[in-house]
Structure formats: C-alpha cells, structure tokens
Amino acid sequence: MSLTERKKVINLIMNYETGNNLPISKWAEDDKPREKFLQKGRSALSDAELIAILISTGNANESAVDVAQKILSSVSNKLSELGKTAVSDLKKINGIGSVKAIKILAAIELGRRRKEELVHEKKQIRTSKDIFEYFHPILADSKHEEFWVLYLNRANKIIGSKRISEGGVSGTVVDPKIVFKSAVDELASSIALCHNHPSGNPNPSREDETITQKLKSAGKLLDIGVVDHIIITESSYYSFADQGLV
Secondary structure: OOHHHHHHHHHHHHHHHHOOOOOHHHOOHHHHHHHHHHHHOHHHOOHHHHHHHHHOOOOOOOOHHHHHHHHHHOOOOOHHHHOOOOHHHHOOOOOOOHHHHHHHHHHHHHHHHHHHHHHHOOOEOOOHHHHHHHHHHHHOOOOOOEEEEEEEOOOOEEEEEEEEEEOOOOOOOOOHHHHHHHHHHOOOOEEEEEEEOOOOOOOOOHHHHHHHHHHHHHHHHHOOEEEEEEEEOOOOEEEOOOOOOO
C-alpha cells in the first residue's frame, strides 16, 4: 500500500470515529438507521430499523436490521405480539442477549405507559369506549384474565381503579365483598367493571353474565350503580351496557 493510500485509510478511520460528515455509504451497516433517523425523522423508519437502533449491533453474519427483521418475523410482524414476549423468547434469536432483549421490552413498556398516561388525562367516562380506552393499555397484552374496577364520582369522573383478581387463561374469581369494600373506601358513586379475555373472543360466558348481575344487585343495596361491564380483547370489546344488560 502506497503512502497516499495509507493516508486515505487513516483519514477515513478518523472521520468515522469523530463523525465528520461521513457519507452513509461508508457507515457501518448497523449505524445506517441512526443516520436515517437524523436525516428524515423517526417516522421515516420502519419497525425493523427502530428496533435496530435499540439493539445497536447484529451478529457475526447479520446487521442489526437483519436481526430486527427476524425478531419481527418471530411475532408475525406485529408489535402488539412483541409486547407479549419474554426475555427468554427474544434470546432464542441469534445476536440477542439479555441486555438487548431488556432494551426492546423496556421500549415497548414505555410506549404502553405513554398511551396509558394519555388515556388517563381523559377524566370523565361517557361511553363504553371510554372504559375500553382506559383499560386497553393495561390489559391488551395480558396472557391471563384480570378483573378490574373503575371508581367514579357523581359526575362520572374517574376517582381511581383497582385490580380485584387475576387468574388463568380462562377465568378469574371475583369476590363482590372486595369490589364494594374498595368502592366504599373510595367514596365512589358508581363503578365500571372490566376484565379481559386472552382467547381473543369478547363474548361473555355464562359466568360473566352471572357475576355482572350479582354485582349489579349488590350495588343497588349500597346505592353504588354499576354503569357497565366490558370485556376486552387485544382489538375489540363487549359492553353489557351497550347490550342493555346492566
């Protein structure tokens, strides 16, 4: 290698290390999504490119983008499914260790909390959709059933919420005494009930119908109305109030 060629190589390395306007064609493959982010903005990046920024590097044979594409392929290219994965699931992909897996799931959790925070700013419940939007960020990714209660004042403004119980994939036990003790403690004028169906089927079971009527009757004795009971899945919901059942 001639002296001139050596100088060119040295300059190229120095420019890369100091970030001096190196053209994207000269960037390492793993750094290209960052360049695109800076030049075109975050919305211009694909899901794989955003994940590539989180994991920074790929493996010996694949770039970060290639590995990110494999991650998405493992969940049918659905970010909603990625949110349900565990660290152990992600570590099965070549190039993903515990640190990278945690970074990915932490980013998804931040997104979920941001959505939850925006929904909670909406203080008043007017329709079943308002209840769905409140609980969806909490329950959409859960792999087991959870039963929650939303406490409301006389203006249907949210006082608070509480998980009453959680169970398996197909059911959870609900104790009316716990439901209404919390409602009394919160000085709630009414409550909205909510639980999820991990199966994806929003239709109520016989047990769902029974507990709804049981809680509705108990609420009348305490002068605490049950305004609705909604069943949430990942992408839909069922409302007892919309069906005229509460």
